[in-house]
Amino acid sequence: MAIEPLFLNAYFQPKLWGGRKLNTIFGYRIPDGNIGEAWAISAHPHGPSTITNGPLAGLALDDAYKEHPEYFGNPSEKVFPLLTKILDAEASLSVQVHPDDAYAEEHEHELGKTECWYVIQADPGSYLIYGHHAQTRQELADLIHQGDWDKLLRKVPVKTGDFVFVPSGTIHALNKGIMVLETQQSSDTTYRLCDYDRVDAKTGKKRELHIQQSIDVTTVPHHDPKLDITTEQRGASTFTTYVKPPISPFFSVWQWRIKDKQTMHHAQAPYTLVSVLQGDGTITADGYPYELHKGTHFIIPAQIKEWTLDGDMQIIASEPGQKE
DSSP, X not given: OOOOOEEEEOEEEEOTTBOSHHHHHHOOOOSSSOOEEEEEEOOOTTSOOEEOSGGGTTOBHHHHHHHOGGGGTSOSOSSOOEEEEEEEESSOXXXXXXXXXXXXXXHTSSOOOOEEEEEEEEOTTOEEEEEEOOSSHHHHHHHHHHTOHHHHEEXXXXXXTOEEEEOTTOOEXXXXXXXXXXXXXXXXXXXXEEOTTOEETTTTEEOOOOHHHHHHHSOSXXXXXXXXXXXXXXXXXXXXXXXXTTTOSSEEEEEEEEOSOEEEEOSSSSOEEXXXXXXXXXXXXXTEEEEEETTOEEEEOTTOOEEEEEEEEEEEEEEEOOOO
8 A cells, every 4th residue: 555645634723813815825715714823734732633635534633643653753752743834914913922842841731832934925014023122031021011012022024935933932923914834843832922902802801911921931132043044956946945953953944946846855854744835736655646736735754755746836844853
């Protein structure tokens, strides 16, 4: 029996800031259209995606990881380490920060959250909240308690095609008019500093803030990470490395701009996560071709050592890294 890529159905997360572009751009057919997040490759218990093909069809990814470790190289990690999302910010997200592994394990009993964004679409004039101006933790605490956001927060312009790396401890927020593909550690821990006094229509209440936790985990002072983004031309296709260890010990992320037939291998891990953002093509694995289209998400498992991509596609791919 041929080993197949593991194709996945996304788990959709309603968000009060969410829009309708996930339907219009990716054709996901979400009933109410106003979702916010598509957890496309997820084994997190708050929203696991489901395998759609092959002998594991119908299994949630978290169950597949536990019950069939051979597909993932018989890993030592107890939980699937990564999560791929698409976020559609029709309104601005809360200003937030995520903990590192040590703090998250102690206080939340899950992984920390380092993440990154590939900007699929950004309206003209879009910007992110990214980092802060405080020089000491006391200054950080004072400005947060005073609500002096203009003095505290950094605003960074962003455009379609940008890549942004967000280590744990970085104050950040996507703002309205931005859609991203997010690659992150598999964690759902978010500490909110500010939520613009919005009221959740479902509860009739403001969402919880996490002021002390935010002060505890924020990196002070803020430093922009230095990335080493490189691009390689192979035939007509282009391969861009956005981030990899040691800059990010948790994952590597690439853009594959496929324009011709390319033979591929896993880079650093036994399996590879793949999301098609534009175009159409095929993947041939273990002698069998499979169609790929915009909005297709899948995992190339450990048993597939080599595969071929062909067509005209923009792909974001990732693999788990090795912690120090």
